[in-house]
Structures are given as structure tokens and as C-alpha cells.
Amino acid sequence: MKQEYIITIFSENNIGLLNRITINFTRRKINIESLTVSQSAISGISKFIIVVNETEERVKRLVAQLDKIVDVLKTFYHTSENMIFAEIAMYKISTELIYGNDELGEIVRNSGAQIDEITKDFIIIEKSGLKKETQDLFNKLNKFGVMQFVRSGRVAVTRDRIERLSEFLKTRDNELEKLN
Amino acid sequence: MLKNITGSKAVILSLLEEGVDTIFGYPGGAIIPIYDALYDFKEKVNHILARHEQGAIHAAEGYAKVTGKAGVCFATSGPGATNLITGIADAMMDSVPMVCITGQVASPSLGTDAFQESDVVGISMPVTKWNYQITNGDEIPGIIAKAFYIAQSGRPGPVLLDISKDAQTHILKEFEYKKCHQIRSYLPEHQINNKRIDDAVKLINEAKRPLLLVGQGVIISHAEKELKDFLEKTGIPAAWTLLGLSALPSDHPLNFGMLGMHGNYGPNILTNKTDLLIAVGMRFDDRVTGQVSSYAPQAKKIHLEIDPSEINKIIKVDVPILGDAKKSLSLLTEKVKPNKHTKWLEKFRQCDKTEYDTVISKDIHPEKGKITMGETVRIVSEKTHQEAIMVTDVGQQQMIAARYSKFNNSRSCVTSGGLGTMGYGIPAALGAQLAAPDRTVVAFIGDGGFQMTLQELGTIVEHKLPVKIILLNNDFLGMVRQWQELFFEKRYSFTELQNPDFVMISEGFGMKSSRVSKRENLESSIQKMIDYPGPYMLEVKVEQEEDVFPMVPSGACVSEIMLTKENKDLKN
Ligand SMILES: Cc1ncc(C[n+]2csc(CCOP(=O)(O)OP(=O)(O)O)c2C)c(N)n1
Numbered sequence: 115m116k117q118e119y120i121i122t123i124f125s126e127n128n129i130g131l132l133n134r135i136t137i138n139f140t141r142r143k144i145n146i147e148s149l150t151v152s153q154s155a156i157s158g159i160s161k162f163i164i165v166v167n168e169t170e171e172r173v174k175r176l177v178a179q180l181d182k183i184v185d186v187l188k189t190f191y192h193t194s195e196n197m198i199f200a201e202i203a204m205y206k207i208s209t210e211l212i213y214g215n216d217e218l219g220e221i222v223r224n225s226g227a228q229i230d231e232i233t234k235d236f237i238i239i240e241k242s243g244l245k246k247e248t249q250d251l252f253n254k255l256n257k258f259g260v261m262q263f264v265r266s267g268r269v270a271v272t273r274d275r276i277e278r279l280s281e282f283l284k285t286r287d288n289e290l291e292k293l294n
Numbered sequence: 295m296l297k298n299i300t301g302s303k304a305v306i307l308s309l310l311e312e313g314v315d316t317i318f319g320y321p322g323g324a325i326i327p328i329y330d331a332l333y334d335f336k337e338k339v340n341h342i343l344a345r346h347e348q349g350a351i352h353a354a355e356g357y358a359k360v361t362g363k364a365g366v367c368f369a370t371s372g373p374g375a376t377n378l379i380t381g382i383a384d385a386m387m388d389s390v391p392m393v394c395i396t397g398q399v400a401s402p403s404l405g406t407d408a409f410q411e412s413d414v415v416g417i418s419m420p421v422t423k424w425n426y427q428i429t430n431g432d433e434i435p436g437i438i439a440k441a442f443y444i445a446q447s448g449r450p451g452p453v454l455l456d457i458s459k460d461a462q463t464h465i466l467k468e469f470e471y472k473k474c475h476q477i478r479s480y481l482p483e484h485q486i487n488n489k490r491i492d493d494a495v496k497l498i499n500e501a502k503r504p505l506l507l508v509g510q511g512v513i514i515s516h517a518e519k520e521l522k523d524f525l526e527k528t529g530i531p532a533a534w535t536l537l538g539l540s541a542l543p544s545d546h547p548l549n550f551g552m553l554g555m556h557g558n559y560g561p562n563i564l565t566n567k568t569d570l571l572i573a574v575g576m577r578f579d580d581r582v583t584g585q586v587s588s589y590a591p592q593a594k595k596i597h598l599e600i601d602p603s604e605i606n607k608i609i610k611v612d613v614p615i616l617g618d619a620k621k622s623l624s625l626l627t628e629k630v631k632p633n634k635h636t637k638w639l640e641k642f643r644q645c646d647k648t649e650y651d652t653v654i655s656k657d658i659h660p661e662k663g664k665i666t667m668g669e670t671v672r673i674v675s676e677k678t679h680q681e682a683i684m685v686t687d688v689g690q691q692q693m694i695a696a697r698y699s700k701f702n703n704s705r706s707c708v709t710s711g712g713l714g715t716m717g718y719g720i721p722a723a724l725g726a727q728l729a730a731p732d733r734t735v736v737a738f739i740g741d742g743g744f745q746m747t748l749q750e751l752g753t754i755v756e757h758k759l760p761v762k763i764i765l766l767n768n769d770f771l772g773m774v775r776q777w778q779e780l781f782f783e784k785r786y787s788f789t790e791l792q793n794p795d796f797v798m799i800s801e802g803f804g805m806k807s808s809r810v811s812k813r814e815n816l817e818s819s820i821q822k823m824i825d826y827p828g829p830y831m832l833e834v835k836v837e838q839e840e841d842v843f844p845m846v847p848s849g850a851c852v853s854e855i856m857l858t859k860e861n862k863d864l865k866n
Contacts, residue, residue, distance in 0.1 A: 126479050130415060130427075137420050178603035184424040184444055187479045283478075290476050292485055 118147075118194050119173045120270050123162040123180055124154060124187040124279045131185050135162060138179050144168055148201070150267035155277050159187065163199075165268050188282045192272065199270030203248035204230070205239045205255055206262035212237055221254050236261060296469040301431030302331035302462045304469050305395065308438035310338060311471040314366050316357060316728055317341045318350040322370025324410060325397025327462035329368075342728065342757065345749035347374050349721040351381025352747070355390050356725025359708045360683060362514070364391040364445045365725065371397045372410030375456070376417065380715060382452045383421040387712025388537060389514060391450035393441050400460040401429040414456045423451030431464025435471050443474035448482025449601040450514060483600055484616040486625060493613045494572075494596045495629045501570035501594075503638045504530045505561070507553060507582075510537035510711075511575010511600060517620035518542070518704045521574065524627045529634040531642050533561030535576050536696055539707040544680065544700035550642045554582040555846050556693040559653075559855060560645030562846060565590050566853040567641070574598045575619045578608040579712065588851035598622045652857045653843050658698055664837040665813055667691055667738075667766050671698040673820050674736055674764060682734040683708060683726050687719030687743030689773040691766040693842045695738040717746030720763065724750060727759040734762065734824070741767040741793055751803040754829045762823050763800075763831040768838045769793055776841050780859060800831040811835035 125131055132151065139146055147165040154161035166173065173191050180189040209232065212218050222229075227241035239255075241248055245265070252263055272278065296307070305328050309317070317339055321329045332341060344350035347369045354365030365385075369378050375396040385392045399408040415427045424444045428437055434457070441453040498504065512521050518541050525532055525548045532542055533553045542549045551558030553565075562584075565571070571593045576582070583589040586608060595611040597604075598619050605614040615622045657668030671694055675682075680700040685708040686692040692709055701707065708726050710718040723737035744765055754761050771789040778786050800807035806826055810819040816834070823832045846855045 130419070130425075133416065134419055141420065175603070175607060178605075178607070182601065182603045184477065184480045286478065286481065289481055289485060290478070293481075293483060294475055 116167050116169050119166055119168060119170070120192050120194060120197050120199065120268065121162075121164045121166065121173070121177060121180070122190045122192070122270070123164070124189075125160050125162065125183075126185045126187070127158060127160045128185050131183070132162075134183055134185070135180060138176060139166070142172070142176060144172065144176060148267040150269055152269070154279065156279060156283070159279065163268055163270050187286070188279060190278060197270040197272055199268050200242050201245055201248060201266050201268050202240065202242045203252065203263065203265040205241075205252065205260050207237050207239065207255060207258070207260060209233065209235055209237050211258055215258060218255070218258050221251075225251050227251065297467060299466055299469050300327065300331065300462065301434050301457070301464045301466060302327040304431065304434040304466050305438065305457065305462070306331045306335050306339070307469060308435050308471055309366060310335070311473070312438070312442045313363070315339060317366045317368055318344055318354040318357070318725065319368030320344055320347050320350055320370070320374060321368070322374045322397065322410070324371035324399055324459050325368060325374070325462075327459065328395070328397065328457070340728070342724075342753060344721065345752050346747065347377030348380055348717065349747050349750040349753065351378045351392075351394070352384070352715070352718050352721035353725035353728075353750070353753070354392060355381060355385055355718075356685065356708050356722030357729045358385075358390050358392060358725075359722075360705055360726045360729035362391075362516070362705070364393045364442055367392065367394045369394070369396050370410065371399055371414070372412045375414040376412055379417060379421065382418055382454065384710055384713040384715045384718065385452040386421045386423065388710065389450050389510065390452065391445040392452035393438075393445050394452060394454045396454065396456050397462070398427065398456045398458045401458040402460070404429075404458070414454065418454045421452070422454050425454040425456070427456040427458070428461050429458045431461040431466055434461065434466070435469060439472060439474040440477065443477070444480065483618050484602070486615065486617040486622055490613055490615045491622070491625045491629065494615060494626060497570055497594050497596060497613060498528060498530075498572070498626070499631045503568045504528075504570040504572060504635070505564065505568045506530050506532040506572040506574065507576050508532050508534040508538040508541050509574055509576020510535065510541075511598070511619045512538060512541040513704055515575065515600070515619040517575075517623050520620050520623035520627065522546070524623050524630070527627055527632050528630050529632075529639070530572070531635070531639055533558065535579065535582055535711075536709060537707075537711040538576060539696055540701040540704050543702050545702075548639075550646070552696060554579075555584070555848070556697065556842050556844065558646070558697070559649035559844050559857065560642040562844070562852045562855045563645060564641060566592065566851070568593045570594050570596070572596045572598070573611075574623065575600070577604045580608075583608065584846045584850050584852045584854075588853075649844065649857065657694070665811065665816055665834055666840055667694040667836050668698050670764060670766060670816065670820070670834050670836070671695050671738065673817055675699045677820055677824050678734050678736060682706070682736045683730060685709065685719055685723040685726055685735060685737040687737075687739040688714045688716045689740045689743060689771070690768075690776065690840070690842050691738045691740045691772070693773075716740075716743040719743055720747045720754075721750045723761045723763065724754045724757070724759055727761050728757075735760075736762045736764060738764050738766060740772060741765060741769060741791055741796070742771045744796065748799065751800055751805055751831070755804045759829055760827060761829050763829075764823075765796055765831060765833045766836050767793065767796065767833055768836050768840065770838060772840070773842070775839070779839070779841065780845075781847070796831070796833045805829050805831050807831040807833070809833040809835065
């Protein structure tokens with residue numbers, strides 16, 4: 115059964131690696147729902163968070179292929195339940211529309227969103243949360259017309275107490291030592 | 295420590311530090327500085343100028359397969375580099391260690407569509423184990439060290455380094471070479487898990503009808519002796535994949551032949567009767583498994599494998615043993631109980647007999663009709679006393695050569711397995727001969743494949759490499775014709791070849807050549823070829839519409855193997 119999985123890749127910070135990672139998805143015709151790259155808690159190590167909709171079987175095999183990339187340190191995959199995650203969405207709405215419309219003002223006030231900027235032409239609203247929540251807000255606002263909308267890739271952390279990578283790095287050091 | 299040397303010289307010195315003595319390549323504008331540096335080292339490195347970059351890279355593959363060391367290949371930017379891609383993809387599929395070095399336009403021109411610029415790093419990414427673009431000459435020694443380490447360790451594979459022209463001319467203030475032994479993000483090999491060994495031992499001791507599958511991993515990890523010890527102690531029959539050929543001597547009493555589509559009858563049909571499969575360094579390619587869902591569903595499975603991504607990729611296994619096959623096999627041998635499996639082996643012998651009577655005897659000892667590929671291969675194998683390195687191209691001739699050549703020694707089969715690259719044979723043979731100057735190298739090539747890389751005959755002649763090329767000419771793209779015959783109602787759509795005078799062509803290159811079309815002259819022609827001290831091309835006019843059997847049709851179950859075209863459904 116297909117479901118949402120969050121793939122976390124820890125890697126060296128090298129040029130071209132994103133390409134090497136994504137061709138593994140393209141080749142297997144797996145669509146990337148969202149992708150975020152940032153530094154991890156460990157300096158020099160990048161963290162990719164990639165969301166896909168797939169069967170666990172295929173995700174497992176994909177993760178094994180990603181792990182094989184020379185510059186990749188370690189790849190994990192989780193279901194959404196095992197992670198705390200969020201996305202940020204921004205909405206641009208005409209100022210005139212809001213002031214002329216009580217219902218719209220109400221929606222914005224009750225949405226838990228924050229207002230980033232107001233000009234005489236437009237208002238920028240920002241909301242973070244689950245995709246469903248930011249999408250709901252979009253649907254409501256869009257009844258009146260949203261001029262621009264954008265949602266970030268997902269950021270996520272595990273519920274574990276420590277970054278699993280640090281544990282991994284310790285065992286890796288051990289393994290490498292035994293090899294030589 | 296050397297001071298103030300060019301990046302190009304650093305490239306050559308680094309290669310020397312890695313023990314490189316042979317380079318296959320083809321120059322061009324973007325790699326001239328490296329070739330210029332090479333000019334001063336002509337005594338130390340043998341550079342083989344191929345006639346096409348595809349020739350260079352397949353030759354490097356042949357060299358790598360025979361030596362086990364990385365094959366090294368040079369090409370210029372743009373078309374030079376793109377011409378390497380087929381060979382790189384081939385090496386990736388077949389786990390061949392390779393270090394390819396391509397020239398690139400100067401770094402300020404990158405991304406401007408400069409003359410002969412192509413995004414080689416991008417293009418080669420899906421088919422390399424690792425690749426890297428060097429634009430800073432100071433990186434050269436470190437990156438080359440890394441390249442060799444990655445190409446040759448763990449599951450080997452091709453690495454490509456793209457070096458910009460300004461990096462080649464850059465002056466390195468100091469040059470010091472340190473070999474690479476470790477990369478934090480890369481674990482080439484796992485420690486063997488003893489619990490898994492115990493689990494496997496239990497399955498092996500309990501098995502009544504086990505079968506061991508020999509993959510190329512046995513050869514790569516130099517585990518031929520460990521394999522033999524294991525088999526002889528347990529009495530387990532073995533069969534090999536195309537790339538596992540020659541890991542176990544052909545005449546070994548536990549060697550029951552080839553697996554898969556054109557493999558032997560016993561190993562295929564009995565796959566679905568075994569209670570335990572032990573796969574060693576192989577990856578359950580579809581040409582081996584046939585239909586996956588009906589592949590040995592009854593059997594427990596043990597998989598000895600160095601690459602974690604191969605575990606459960608195609609076939610779910612009960613006991614995966616990650617690690618180097620040489621080590622895991624010897625751990626297993628230590629712990630397993632001796633056994634004989636006499637009755638079970640008898641089943642294989644019965645199958646051998648059935649196959650011999652229905653297929654093999656008329657293939658290799660035909661009495662009428664035109665010369666067959668099978669008898670040619672048999673005679674060549676006999677006359678070289680099973681000591682030759684056999685190279686093949688792709689198609690019917692490849693399958694026949696694999697089925698009927700016999701081997702006493704490992705690393706004697708050089709063939710394109712996973713990619714099935716036509717045009718591989720002639721250049722790979724020249725690489726193999728350079729890797730083993732004292733061994734006889736015979737290459738079986740089809741008339742189609744011959745015409746894909748025949749320009750390398752020139753390279754063979756130039757270097758006086760005594761390669762023996764046996765052109766099995768059926769005036770057809772034989773393997774495709776066979777499929778059209780069997781599965782497309784004999785509609786021979788574009789598979790008939792209008793061929794040139796091959797003898798004249800080879801002679802044009804200065805290669806001694808002859809042609810044989812009558813059975814009574816076959817042996818003497820082959821003898822003449824083998825006795826000839828230099829390169830030789832023997833064209834054998836063979837039966838035009840010969841089919842390779844047995845055959846597991848694509849997508850069929852291994853036990854649905856056809857022995858002849860008449861008994862498509864002979865089952866056990
Ligand atoms: C580069 C390439 N193109 C096409 C094919 C598909 N193909 C596989 S076997 C074959 C026929 C080979 O004919 P020939 O070289 O005459 O050898 P034969 O099968 O007759 O021994 C073809 C076209 C291939 N394997 N490689």
C-alpha cells in the first residue's frame with residue numbers, strides 16, 4: 115500500500131550530490147512530493163528531507179540505493195507518525211479585498227497565520243503547519259482570490275532524543291577501523 | 295617531495311603511484327596537456343591509442359577483468375567523453391573497476407557551450423560509482439587517490455574524473471601522493487555477522503537438495519579456492535551465472551553448468567526442486583531468474599553479498615550474509631558438516647544426459663549441414679587445452695561460447711553481461727591480451743558485433759597482440775533473428791546483414807586472416823590460427839539459422855525451459 119514516507123539523507127556537502135540523489139528517484143519513476151536541503155546539527159553534514167508517496171517495499175529498496183552513493187553517510191526513512199514536521203506557506207492577497215470583506219478578514223484572524231507585510235496593494239500572510247492546514251487556508255482564501263501562493267518543502271525531526279546520525283557516525287568509525 | 299609541477303604531470307605521477315602501467319585512450323584539445331605530460335613517461339606507461347573511445351574503454355574493461363585492477367582510460371572533452379559512456383555503463387552493470395579521465399574546457403568557460411564542452415559529470419552520473427570534476431589542480435593527487443580507492447574497493451565500479459584544462463596547466467607548489475584507505479561516508483564492506491553464519495550453517499546442514507549459485511563476486515573477491523573448499527566439503531552442486539564463468543574449473547565434478555536463459559537444463563529445471571539456494575556474489579539478474587514470482591518459491595535462500603542494496607532487491611532471502619565472499623565462504627566451510635548428496639547429484643547427471651542427447655551432441659558434434667558455432671567453440675577450447683582466455687561479443691555466439699568453452703583457470707572469461715554491449719568483444723580482447731601477454735586470448739565475435747568496433751583491429755595489429763579472433767558469421771543478427779523465429783512468426787525484420795568481405799577487411803588492417811566454410815577444413819583452420827604467432831582473424835561461415843537451446847523464454851519460469859523448439863513444453 116502506498117503511503118507517505120519521509121526519507122532523511124545525511125551526506126557530505128558536495129556539488130552534484132543533489133543530482134545524484136534525485137536520479138535515483140527519476141529512474142524508478144518515484145515522484146518527489148517535497149524536498150528540503152539544509153545543514154544538520156553536525157557541522158559539515160547536509161541533511162536532505164524528501165517526501166514521497168510509495169509502498170514501503172519500494173522505499174526500502176530506494177533507501178538502499180541512496181545509501182550506496184559514496185558521498186551519502188546514511189539514509190533513514192520514517193512514516194509521518196514518527197516525525198514532527200512542518201511546512202511554511204505564504205499567501206499574497208489584495209488589500210482592497212480584505213478590507214471590503216468581513217468574511218475574509220475573519221478567516222485570516224482565525225487561521226493562526228501571521229501577517230508579514232501590509233502595503234496599500236497587498237497583504238502577505240504566512241502560516242506554518244501540516245500540509246493539510248496550509249492547504250485548507252489556501253482553499254478558503256482562494257474563494258476570494260489569492261494572488262500568489264507558495265509552500266516550502268517539509269522540515270522534520272525525529273522523535274528520538276538525539277540525532278541518530280551521531281550514533282551512526284560512532285559505529286561507522288568503528289567499522290572503518292576494523293576494515294583497515 | 296616534488297615542487298612546482300603541472301597538474302598534468304601530477305595526473306601521470308599519481309597514476310604511476312597507483313601502479314598503472316597501461317592506459318587506453320584517445321587525445322583531443324581539452325586533454326592535450328595531460329598527453330604532453332605523458333610524452334615524458336613513455337618508458338613507464340604503455341599508452342594504447344585506440345581508434346575510437348568506445349574501443350579504448352572496452353579495452354580497459356577487458357584489461358580490468360583479467361587483472362582485477364582498475365582499467366584506466368583517457369578521453370578528451372565533448373565527443374571524446376560521450377563516446378566513453380557505453381563502456382562506462384557496461385562497467386557499472388558488471389562491477390568492473392575503472393578510472394576514466396576526461397579533459398574538460400577551462401573552468402571559466404564551463405556552462406557557456408564552449409567548443410567541445412559537454413556536461414560529462416552530469417551525463418555519466420547514472421552510470422558511475424562516483425565522479426568528480428577537478429577545476430583546481432591542487433586537488434589532483436587527492437582525488438585520483440580517492441578515485442582508485444572507490445573504483446577498486448567493495449563492489450568495484452567505474453569512476454570518472456573530469457579535469458578542466460586550467461587545472462591541467464595549473465602549477466602545484468608541492469606534489470605528495472598519499473593513497474586513500476578510508477572515506478567517512480563510504481563503507482566498502484561490512485563485517486560478517488556471526489549469527490547469520492550460524493543461521494546459514496543450520497540451513498546448509500539440514501538441506502537435502504541444495505544448489506549453490508556462483509556469481510562474479512567469487513572472482514572479484516578472489517574466493518575461488520574458498521568456493522571449491524566449501525563445495526567439496528558439503529558435496530553441494532554448483533551452477534554459475536555468465537559472469538561467474540571460470541570461477542570453478544569446468545571439469546570439477548560439482549560444476550553443473552550455466553544458469554539462466556541459455557544455461558544448462560539441470561541447474562534451471564532443478565532450481566525449482568531445491569530446498570536451499572546459496573547465492574554467492576550474484577544479483578539475481580532476470581536472465582538468471584526468469585519469472586521472479588515462480589523462481590524457487592519452495593527453497594530457503596542464503597545470499598552472500600558485498601552490496602547491501604542487492605539484498606532482497608529481486609528475490610527475498612532468508613539469510614543474507616553481508617560481506618566479502620572470500621571471508622564468508624571460509625567461515626561457512628569451517629562450520630558446516632561434510633556431506634555427499636549422492637542421490638541429488640544423480641538428478642543433475644540425469645539432466646545433463648537429457649541435455650546432451652537432445653541438444654549438446656548435435657551442437658558440438660554435428661554430422662551434416664553447415665558448420666555450427668558449437669563445434670567451432672568446442673574445437674577451439676580443446677585445441678587451447680582449456681587454458682585460453684575467452685572473450686565474446688554479444689548474441690548467439692556469446693551464449694554458445696559460454697556453454698561450450700571449458701576452463702581450467704579463473705579470470706578466463708571476458709564478456710559483457712548486464713548491459714549486453716555489442717561491439718565489446720574486439721576491443722576487450724585486446725585489453726585482455728595486454729593484461730595477460732603470456733596467455734592465449736581467443737575472441738568469438740558475431741558478424742553484427744564485429745562491424746561495431748572493427749576499427750580496433752588496427753590497434754591490435756599495431757601492438758602485435760596475438761589475439762585470435764573467430765568471427766562466427768551467420769549473415770544475420772543471429773540472436774534477434776532467433777527471437778523473431780520463435781516469438782514473431784519468423785518475420786525477419788531488419789536482421790539479415792549484407793556483409794563485406796571480412797577477410798579482405800582484416801587483411802586491410804594488416805591482420806593475417808582466413809575463411810573456412812567446410813567442416814572437413816575446420817579443425818585444421820583452427821589449428822593454423824592457434825599456431826600462428828601473431829594476431830589472426832578466422833572467419834567461420836556457420837549455419838545461418840541455428841538456434842541457441844535450451845532456452846527459458848523471456849518472462850517464463852525457469853522450469854519452463856525449452857530443450858528444442860519442437861518441445862516447447864517439455865517439463866519435468
Ligand atoms: C549495441 C547493441 N545494439 C543492439 C543489441 C541487440 N542485440 C542483441 S544480440 C544482437 C544480434 C547480434 O548479432 P551478431 O553480432 O551477428 O551475433 P550472433 O547473435 O549472430 O552471434 C542484437 C542486435 C545489443 N545487444 N547491443
